[in-house]
Amino acid sequence: VPLKTNQWLDWEPNARLSALPTVATEVHRSGMRNFAAGVSIITSRHDGLSAGLTATAVCSVTADPPRLVVFVNKGVLATDLIIKSGALCANLLSGEQEDVARAFAGMVPGVRGEDRFGYGRWSELLTGAPVLENALVSFDCRVTNVYDESTHQAFLCEVLATQQRKEGDALIYLNGAFHAIPLCDKN
Numbered sequence: 001v002p003l004k005t006n007q008w009l010d011w012e013p014n015a016r017l018s019a020l021p022t023v024a025t026e027v028h029r030s031g032m033r034n035f036a037a038g039v040s041i042i043t044s045r046h047d048g049l050s051a052g053l054t055a056t057a058v059c060s061v062t063a064d065p066p067r068l069v070v071f072v073n074k075g076v077l078a079t080d081l082i083i084k085s086g087a088l089c090a091n092l093l094s095g096e097q098e099d100v101a102r103a104f105a106g107m108v109p110g111v112r113g114e115d116r117f118g119y120g121r122w123s124e125l126l127t128g129a130p131v132l133e134n135a136l137v138s139f140d141c142r143v144t145n146v147y148d149e150s151t152h153q154a155f156l157c158e159v160l161a162t163q164q165r166k167e168g169d170a171l172i173y174l175n176g177a178f179h180a181i182p183l184c185d186k187n
């Protein structure tokens with residue numbers, strides 16, 4: 001795939017720091033275990049096929065325009081459908097949806113591919129990507145840019161439709177475990 005660059009080409013990293021080794025992967029992994037993150041199911045649909053994965057690498061970019069970014073491992077089944085359809089839906093899980101998180105993370109033995117959609121109830125909004133009923137919020141998106149990032153791709157997305165719940169707990173992943181945190185008041 002030819003790469004169109006969106007980087008500053010006239011900027012160089014700090015030369016002294018560039019020569020230093022990074023911390024070991026395990027040290028970094030351990031540090032990231034302290035990172036409390038909301039849990040999403042990223043879904044896509046193309047040519048009658050659906051795929052999805054559990055993801056915490058979902059981040060707000062700008063509110064105006066409404067953009068977010070999602071990092072997906074290149075080996076993941078959903079990657080192909082996201083690229084082909086140019087769309088994805090980020091479904092932010094509520095506290096009672098840990099079973100959905102586990103199924104879409106490949107943590108339920110024997111549940112693979114489209115069988116994952118046997119967990120939760122699914123509909124769609126605008127793009128056709130699967131939308132999870134009772135998610136705290138679902139962001140139905142078009143993909144506007146794909147960035148190559150070593151083992152992953154970053155999908156920059158613009159939100160075309162949103163479905164949001166008024167109350168419930170958020171599902172948070174912290175220190176290798178899922179936790180439900182009350183949403184408090186949301187207006």
Ligand SMILES: Cc1cc2nc3c(=O)[nH]c(=O)nc-3n(C[C@H](O)[C@H](O)[C@H](O)COP(=O)(O)O)c2cc1C
Pocket residue numbers: 039052053054055056057058071072073075076077078104105106173
């Ligand atoms: C809490 C949690 C967060 C995850 N976050 C991501 C993520 O942000 N991006 C990603 O590519 N995989 C992430 N994964 C891993 C995928 O959910 C997992 O590899 C999934 O099975 C991939 O789908 P596949 O089996 O179709 O390849 C996460 C897993 C867990 C348990």
